[in-house]
Amino acid sequence: MIERLEKIFIDEKSLDSEVAQRAFQLFPRQKIEVVKEEPWSDIKRSLTAEEFERSKKNIFLTTFNGQFFKRCPGSTQKKVLNCCNYHILNLGSQCPMNCSYCYLQSYLNSPISKIYTNIDQALSELKEMADANSHLPFRVGTGEIIDSLALDPLTLYSRKLIEFFKQYPKWTLEFKTKSNLVDQFLDLGPATNTIVSWSLNADYVIQKEEHLTASLSDRLQAAQKCLSSGFSVAFHLDPLIYHEGWKENYADLVDRITTQFTPSQVNVISLGTLRFQPEQRFMMKKRFGFDSLVNQAEMFPSEGAKLRYDASLRNEMFKFVYSRFKSHSESWRIFLCMETPETWISTFESQPMNKPELKELFRPLPTISVSE
Amino acid sequence: MKLKSNFSLGLDFKPLQSWPETVPAVALGSYLLCGFSLPEDHPVYEHPLQNSFDHSNVLKSLYPQLTLSEIARLFQTPDFSKVFTPEPIEKAYGFHLTPETQEVLSYLPQTPESFQTLLSQKKWSPQDLHPLLLLPLSSRAFVIEELLSHADSKQESVKRLELLSDLLMMKHSPESLSGMKLEILHQKRYPLTTDRDSAQKKQDLPWLSQIKNQFKRRGDKAGYEVQFFAGTPAELNKMAQNLTRVAEAWNSKS
Structure with missing residues (x-):
């Protein structure tokens, strides 16, 4: 994955960082440029399709001066954690892979990929939170605005994070990826409070929409490696994308998971259907055209202002995938990601708090403050 | 004051509002900014044209509002770059400075x-x-x-x-x-959704004739908009019972 990077810009203030030193070992010198300022920093607006493409191939190693640790998006309260148990640790931004539906297309306005070199500062921020709340089961993910592992062979941040979380057994670290890059941390297992999770899709959808990602087989094989080394694994079947033959293709996906893993081996499975911000559609059409299933999709404004499939189609897709899992075993722990209570009820005939296998995951945690 | 014949028409962007004949036109240096179609002997006030000075405020004073097409035409006038730069004008008229906007502005005059x-x-x-x-x-x-x-x-x-x-x-x-x-x-x-909606629309549900119902799509949801009038508690009860029957029938068909 890192071989696809065309240029590595290193902030001169980050020259002594471990990541910068590793970049010098991994890349030919002509690919590296030490700079005083962020490249293309004059661009202070939403990116064009061409600028977005470029931002995937160029990376800036620099420090981050803001708050690394945040609540998951959707939260409107600031400074207070009214916990939904999921939190975000942002150690960089942008992704070298190229999924047609990626929400970063409407979310990012930085013209270059970034890796924050001051991970020690991030860990000390996290330590403050963890020390104060070590008895509570917080979940922390690193894959919100960057794939957790796609650039890990360069940063090796997985190793620092796994070691850090070993000190807080009640806390859970979640890597979320579409790569198969796990070898660099397997020797640190067992570490059951590290969940390595994969965003999975039907083979057909991966080939059509998830460009430059690992194949389904490679992702599942990487998950097996993690299990064997004592890590937890989880799968996100998200976004489910409607297409001709979707039932056969998603049945095949579920069957491949259920034949290769048992319910007790998989921490949780989340389901989500295609959704995106309306302003993203212009960029997606320009970048991927109408061969893309995402641009062909029949999308409608829904609650939360995102565009989604017709509610009855969403229900049909959720029910199909859910039933397929449950036909193999009732023990699969499955939940819906970013869905309305109506969809929960029409799919599961109940809310998450009423489902014994999901109760723990959705149980609200006490409110805690984050210092800035 | 000078006469209009002394000024260049190189900024004529064909504004939608014509300049009133009863007041002098205005020019920035030798470039006329308004009253392009007035007679050659119309008086013109000459505002000084200063180098490296943002003249968008003069334009904004003369034209408090300009449409997208007018701005696009202004950008394409032969003398535009001698007097203005695009960014302050885009800002003055509330446009976002994106490359897509630039593309729209350069394409529009060709339409x-x-x-x-x-x-x-x-x-x-x-x-x-x-x-x-x-x-x-x-x-x-x-x-x-x-x-x-x-x-x-x-x-x-x-x-x-x-x-x-x-x-x-x-x-x-x-x-x-x-x-x-x-x-x-x-x-x-939206062929798939159209088919799904049509199938749902055709459902034969046991509505009472006093209950007006219309199948509608609202964003990602499709369903029935229902309207009825109940004059007594008994009538309301009758409607409620019917709605329950309709809900059961709808549920069994979906």
Whole structure:
């Protein structure tokens, strides 16, 4: 994955960082440029399709001066954690892979990929939170605005994070990826409070929409490696994308998971259907055209202002995938990601708090403050 | 004061509002800024033209509001770069400084005048035109003709543009889309949902004749809008019982 990077810009203030030193070992010198300022920093607006493409191939190693640790998006309260148990640790931004539906297309306005070199500062921020709340089961993910592992062979941040979380057994670290890059941390297992999770899709959808990602087989094989080394694994079947033959293709996906893993081996499975911000559609059409299933999709404004499939189609897709899992075993722990209570009820005939296998995951945690 | 004949017409962007004959026109240095169509002997006030000075405030004072088409035409005038730079003007008139906006502004003057007028009248924004930019030049002419030939509201026009742009990119031929009602274009763009909605619409449900019902789509949901009048508690009860029967029948069919 890192071989696809065309240029590595290193902030001169980050020259002594471990990541910068590793970049010098991994890349030919002509690919590296030490700079005083962020490249293309004059661009202070939403990116064009061409600028977005470029931002995937160029990376800036620099420090981050803001708050690394945040609540998951959707939260409107600031400074207070009214916990939904999921939190975000942002150690960089942008992704070298190229999924047609990626929400970063409407979310990012930085013209270059970034890796924050001051991970020690991030860990000390996290330590403050963890020390104060070590008895509570917080979940922390690193894959919100960057794939957790796609650039890990360069940063090796997985190793620092796994070691850090070993000190807080009640806390859970979640890597979320579409790569198969796990070898660099397997020797640190067992570490059951590290969940390595994969965003999975039907083979057909991966080939059509998830460009430059690992194949389904490679992702599942990487998950097996993690299990064997004592890590937890989880799968996100998200976004489910409607297409001709979707039932056969998603049945095949579920069957491949259920034949290769048992319910007790998989921490949780989340389901989500295609959704995106309306302003993203212009960029997606320009970048991927109408061969893309995402641009062909029949999308409608829904609650939360995102565009989604017709509610009855969403229900049909959720029910199909859910039933397929449950036909193999009732023990699969499955939940819906970013869905309305109506969809929960029409799919599961109940809310998450009423489902014994999901109760723990959705149980609200006490409110805690984050210092800035 | 000097006479209009002494000034250049190189900034004539064909403003929609004509300058009143009863007041002098205004020029920036030797470049006339308004009253382009007034007689040659019309008096003109000459505002000094200073180098490296933002003159967009003078323009804004003369034209508190300019439409997208007018700004696009102004940018294309032969003397524009001698007097202005685009950014302060875009800012003064509330446009976002994106490359897409620049593309819209440079493309618009190439379109038929009637289209430019339509955009001005309906107060289109640069973002409204983004679907047009996705199309090759050859298809844009067809879409513009379609937009001009329908007496749509602004909202309908914007919708029509996006539907036509999508359908052309989905390889529908212009002939198959020409002259279509908005509803038909929508059905072509959303065939799966149209079929699902039609099937649901055709459901024979046991509604009481006193309960007006209409099948509707609202965003990502489709369902029934129900209206009835109950004059007594007994009537209300009767309606409620009927609604329960309808719900059961609907549930058994879905």
